[in-house]
Amino acid sequence: MDLSTAMWTAAVLGAAAVYWFVWVMGSAEVKGKRAVNLTTGFIGRDKAQEKHNQVWSFFVRSKEDIAAASDEDKMPSIVETYYDLVTDIYEWGWGQSFHLSPSLPGRSHREATRIYEERVADAIAARPGQRIIDVGCGVGGPMRTIAAHSGADIVGITICDYQVSRAREHNRKAGLDRRCEVVRGNFLEMPFPEASFDGAYSVQAICHAPRLEDVYREVFRVLKPGALFVTDDWVTTALYRPDDPRHVEAIRGTERGGALATLRAQHELAATARQVGFEVLEERDLALPPAEPWWTRLKMSRLAYWRNHLLISVLAVLRIAPKGMVEVHEMLCEAAAHMSYAGETGIFTPLQMILCRKPSIKP
Numbered sequence: 001m002d003l004s005t006a007m008w009t010a011a012v013l014g015a016a017a018v019y020w021f022v023w024v025m026g027s028a029e030v031k032g033k034r035a036v037n038l039t040t041g042f043i044g045r046d047k048a049q050e051k052h053n054q055v056w057s058f059f060v061r062s063k064e065d066i067a068a069a070s071d072e073d074k075m076p077s078i079v080e081t082y083y084d085l086v087t088d089i090y091e092w093g094w095g096q097s098f099h100l101s102p103s104l105p106g107r108s109h110r111e112a113t114r115i116y117e118e119r120v121a122d123a124i125a126a127r128p129g130q131r132i133i134d135v136g137c138g139v140g141g142p143m144r145t146i147a148a149h150s151g152a153d154i155v156g157i158t159i160c161d162y163q164v165s166r167a168r169e170h171n172r173k174a175g176l177d178r179r180c181e182v183v184r185g186n187f188l189e190m191p192f193p194e195a196s197f198d199g200a201y202s203v204q205a206i207c208h209a210p211r212l213e214d215v216y217r218e219v220f221r222v223l224k225p226g227a228l229f230v231t232d233d234w235v236t237t238a239l240y241r242p243d244d245p246r247h248v249e250a251i252r253g254t255e256r257g258g259a260l261a262t263l264r265a266q267h268e269l270a271a272t273a274r275q276v277g278f279e280v281l282e283e284r285d286l287a288l289p290p291a292e293p294w295w296t297r298l299k300m301s302r303l304a305y306w307r308n309h310l311l312i313s314v315l316a317v318l319r320i321a322p323k324g325m326v327e328v329h330e331m332l333c334e335a336a337a338h339m340s341y342a343g344e345t346g347i348f349t350p351l352q353m354i355l356c357r358k359p360s361i362k363p
């Protein structure tokens, strides 16, 4: 190879490398986070590894141990630690909506997510002048879509203080901070008076609750009589076989990777909602055909996960990313594999939806 060819080759490779890193780091506005700015939330950089080990060792135990009474009191703080660790990676590698949704033919993931969230708003007929609660709001992806689509005012609650700060920043940038409020709180004991909301929704969040009935009872309490509540959540389906080791491993891997004590069976959502006093108007697995698979996006090419892992490892070596970030990313890689298997075999769905109403007061 003569000198000029060598120089041209070096120039092209160099440009490709710069483009790749810029593309991978992405525009902060589009991804919400550049790779070089990844943090472990409000956990100090030097504590990230220890905190990851704390979360991992909590969920790697048997369900019986996790369900032990004292652990159920610990759950909210363990879940907050999980979200401190993963929120930036979620934003960087997935976006501002921390949930799964059906793919839509000919639509981008971002469009499919928006359409899914708009359907949540339509399910409870959210409209201007109403005050709606988002139970487990993350960094507010659904909240902003629903506020823009419906015109309603939204109050989001999340256990994770770091997510409160991220959500408030996104709301301000979106010009929605006057209609979208975010509070830090535990959805098991919400800081709101009785009958203070015109509607409620929860997108793939209540699965974190140790006892489903405790959250449903709280939502029932803060809703006005006659108000609607819609939730979609992670459950095992009727195809799940607890005597099949492959099924057990996939579900345990999904629970561990998502900081979930246990996944409930599909029928439990509606049954528990009725138990606390709701009328259940609709119950459906939104993942069933004609919906397209929700796991397509999750089954990013192995190259994508390898590329992300390489980048995080390099940033950790350069002390740009917290050292513990590498283990957190490994945990999520493993979770994605278990979730994809569980989705493809049909033993798990993240989209079990129930639409409920708090009965009106009888005259």
Ligand SMILES: C=C(CC[C@@H](C)[C@H]1CC[C@H]2C3=CC[C@H]4[C@H](C)[C@@H](O)CC[C@]4(C)[C@H]3CC[C@]12C)C(C)C
Pocket (backbone or CB within 6 Å): 089, 090, 092, 093, 094, 097, 098, 099, 100, 204, 205, 207, 234, 257, 258, 259, 298, 304, 305, 308, 309, 329, 332, 333, 335, 336
């Ligand atoms: C409902 C929950 C979270 C749902 C999803 C938002 C997340 C569940 C698993 C997450 C991810 C897995 C693999 C990551 C990948 C290794 C990384 O390079 C980029 C980010 C991931 C794709 C990440 C994104 C968010 C999830 C899909 C709760 C109940 C857990």
Ligand SMILES: C[S@@+](CC[C@H](N)C(=O)[O-])C[C@H]1O[C@@H](n2cnc3c(N)ncnc32)[C@H](O)[C@@H]1O
Pocket (backbone or CB within 6 Å): 076, 079, 083, 096, 097, 098, 099, 135, 136, 137, 138, 139, 140, 141, 142, 157, 158, 159, 160, 163, 185, 186, 187, 188, 202, 203, 204, 205, 206, 208, 209
């Ligand atoms: C997977 S995220 C979903 C967030 C949001 N619904 C979305 O779709 O982007 C789950 C959310 O539930 C919140 N959460 C979990 N346990 C909670 C609790 N006990 N109280 C309040 N929020 C909780 C987490 O902080 C996180 O914001």
